[in-house]
Amino acid sequence: MIKSKKDLYAGLMFIVIGGFFALWALNYPMGTAVRMGPAYFPSILGWLTAGLGVIIMVRGFTMPDVDPNPTQWKPMLWIHGSAVLFGLLVDPLKIGFVGAVVASVIACAYGGYEFKWKEAIISAAVLTVVCWGAFVYGLGLPFRLFPGS
């Protein structure tokens, strides 16, 4: 029945994104063709995207294709999680630059293969010094280094 999971999922993705933008545009004034409101262009684009999504999805039932590689949740979640962690620690939690760098490097390394604590801690230490030198000292980015400092 389903011939191409890639096309099916991609089609669904475009339908959701396009449909969302088009429907959400209802919150904004449409305007006229002469004086286009903020909703005019996004509505056109949104429906076009959703329409293409339908075509791509239909293709998923007709044109055979290989299955996508299985999703690797571990690297996917840890890598992106490490970025979010960095943001959280620096901004709302105010842990400071050093703590955020160390935590996010170790979290990121954990998402890879062949994780070794020793390696991760050494590279976290090296990266802290390098990033402090390059970004805080060199470029003068306004990071606080430690909590409260």
Added chain:
Amino acid sequence: MKKTILGFTAALALLATSFAFAQATGKPADFVDPGLFKNLILGFSVALSWTNLWYCFIGCFLGTLIGVLPGIGPVATIAMLLPITFNLPPIPALIMLAGIYYGASYGGSTTAILVNLPGESSSVVTCIDGYKMGQQGRAGPALAIAALGSFFAGTVGTILIALFGPPLAELAFEFGAAEYFSMMVLGLVAAVVLASGSLIKAIAMILVGLLLGLVGTDVNSGIARYSFGISELSDGIGFVSVAMGMFGFAEIVGNLEAKEADRTGATISEVKSLMPTAEDIKMSIGPIIRGTAIGTIFGILPGSHTVIAAFSSYTLEKKLAKDPSRFGKGAIEGVAGPESANNAAAQTCFIPLLTLGIPTGAVMALMVGAMTIQGIAPGPQVMTQKPDLFWGMIASMWIGNGMLVLLNLPLISIWVMFLKIPYRILFPGICLFCSIGAYSLNNSAMEVYLAATFGVFGYFASKWGCEPAPLLLGFVLGPLMEENLRRAMLISRGDPSVFFTRPISCGMLIVAGALLIMIISPQIKKKRDEVLIEGDGL
């Protein structure tokens, strides 16, 4: 071969039309502007100042450094290093960015020759014969020829920008909103036609990019669209976050998944002597000149065509060779031609950006973003309003290309050292640089969260066969397209036929339509797939 002929014809047509436009608008098409030398002198006086030379050097150095690291293409490299330039004045910032771009492209070919791993897709072709040469103990000559070929191509590209920039910009001044809108449509269509992968998915990705580009405060009404009450979003989504997410984070996860980027098992060819033999040089001159010609044409055409340029050049050299069986076994022509083509294309793709303000690929889209951050709207007015910036950048392109030759050959042992670092040690650092870079955009964690979101999105999108590059292109063009559509419709009092009654606009839409029909027709589609699959399989 067919592709090459197609390219030549297209470029000729492009030149003929620009000539015709110049005639039609009553302006003489003086391609060799008498003020050219004055302009070039102005450019060199800007680029040769110590500060700018220094930033050009830093850019080339950092670009190569990151470019030789596995699994990081030029887009991710530029996105990662972009925040460094924010605090600089516009001229050094752009000079440095151009340096980063060349360095990143060059770093890709170094890894291709030494470890058979293309740092970016356009170096795929270099791997074939470059790596074989390395295994035969001739890595040095391969690197030297690649550098010299790239330098020659870069020189020609720079001269072409200086020659064709002013008349093209002159032409762009005649454009109204309708022409700009149609030109963007044509640019976007042309960019997907030659891209690899599914055409319909690429178009859908462009549309998503256009939509994402519209997030933020609407200039006409002041309404914050799709911001969901998040104050950071009312300024729009930062393009650096999009680029870092889709080309940085998502690619790292993809690399970890494939485990290909780990080169601990790969043997690194030793670099003994850099000097190519007289025979090598003699054999490379032809391929370098032909490669430059091919690359120049593909660079001007919309779309990131460095891959196709390199691939066409390789095919051409193989066809022209007396003994084609040498190819794939370490033929120096197979390095000289594609490397020159690749670099020529990387150079000439600045022409549409600097003269018309239209980015032709993901890297140029990043340059638009960088210029916008510096308060410069890319387009024909840059040349007239900021001649020092325009000509300084062009002069520094040439200096940057020369610097790469001087920098890379002696520093090759340093790059080899970086190549030996295993990927599992590298990627947390790359990730961290992306996080810090995203954060430093506005000193807000929001950009980091956005980058992570786009990373997840990009990971799944490419898993399902949707390439990220068209999205970035659409993202940059979104607001511009809306603005020009609005203006054109306002002037025409809501009559959409304005796009077809104005001859230049109509012509561009017809070409865009013809390209789409061409690509959908089964015969050409088959040919395109063959070429692209052959290119992928190399």
